[in-house]
Amino acid sequence: MWRAIASNALTLFIVVLVAVAGLLAWGRQQFTGPGPLAESVCVRVERGDSLSAVSRKLESQGAISDARIFRIGADYSDKAGGLKFGSYLVPEGASMARILEILTAGGQSTCGSEVIYRIGVVTAEVILRDYDAAEGRYVEVAKFVPGTDEVPAAYSDAADDLRWRVTLAEGVTSWQVVDSLRKADFLDGEIAAVPDEGTLAPDSYEVAQGDDRAALLAEMQARQARILAELWKARAAGVPYASPQEALIMASIVEKETGLPAERPQVASVFVNRLARGMRLQTDPTVIYGLTEGKGALGRGLRQSELRRRTPFNTYVIDGLPPTPIANPGRLSIEAALNPAPTEYLYFVADGSGGHAFASTLAEHNRNVAAWRKIEAARGATPPVGIQGD
Incomplete structure (x- = not known):
């Protein structure tokens, strides 16, 4: 009788092992395989968000099929505590593993809202844009001239993980650039003198809040010097x-x-x-x-x-x-x-x-x-x- 009991127990143990192995294989496939998203979405991680809260948000947005599997995969990958605050673009069909990588990689947000401080030949203006994940492009939400127009509520209430760009229009003068940068309240630092006319490259410059104005001007000068040197050789x-x-x-x-x-x-x-x-x-x-x-x-x-x-x-x-x-x-x-x-x-x-x-x-x-x-x-x-x- 004991031999029969031992045989049945061994059989049951093997069945359980096979079931567990199958469950683990299924879970791994769910975690690493293609996800359910039919189109890209923008996922926001708030400051202090827990893995549980983020996993539920991902599930509600249709980015993942099972919040529990996402949490287990994050624990197993030793990334459960590595979520980074910000707004991130999750592409269509992204696996849970890929989404976890996106949300823990850090760096600037890849979607959400961005502010363009455009320095034009007549005036400077602030443009607030939101990323439309479905269309794959930024759409304008608000625009105003600092110090002249009323600041729109959309700008005042915008998330604090904004991306910032300073854009110089072609044909602006160096005095206009310096004057506008001094009025840019998201930048810091003093500007000692107006750079020589013509030495700043009209272009788009990605910045962060608190960046130094003089350092930004130096980058504009360096970029223009490179362009001029390159084109001079090909004259x-x-x-x-x-x-x-x-x-x-x-x-x-x-x-x-x-x-x-x-x-x-x-x-x-x-x-x-x-x-x-x-x-x-x-x-x-x-x-x-x-x-x-x-x-x-x-x-x-x-x-x-x-x-x-x-x-x-x-x-x-x-x-x-x-x-x-x-x-x-x-x-x-x-x-x-x-x-x-x-x-x-x-x-x-x-x-x-x-x-x-x-x-x-x-x-x-x-x-x-x-x-x-x-x-x-x-x-x-x-x-x-x-x-x-x-």
């Missing part, structure tokens, strides 16, 4: 610049003359051709810079007396290039200045469509100017006085 033969600095001056003029990327090589060709023929550049943006010193927009048209006034930046009066850049040009304008289009153009004027009409002769240019003035008259506007070739 076209025969461009009329004695140094990269002169190319940067030309690029800043191109930047301020057109907002259309496709036109920049043509605009650059006009100025290069004028220099080659000993003609004055006659470009309004340089005159404006001489009046404003880059400290904001002029806000009105140029007067004839201002076009005749001799300043180091009045290219209607001086020969050659002005002494410094008149703004911070972007990469495309620097590239255009160093590789202008091969044209015979000497003039250009607005064509009413947002672009310009180019001409190789004064007669042709005068016809383009007449057409532009008709457009302006039809709009009830006063034609600008500073037109190339006038």
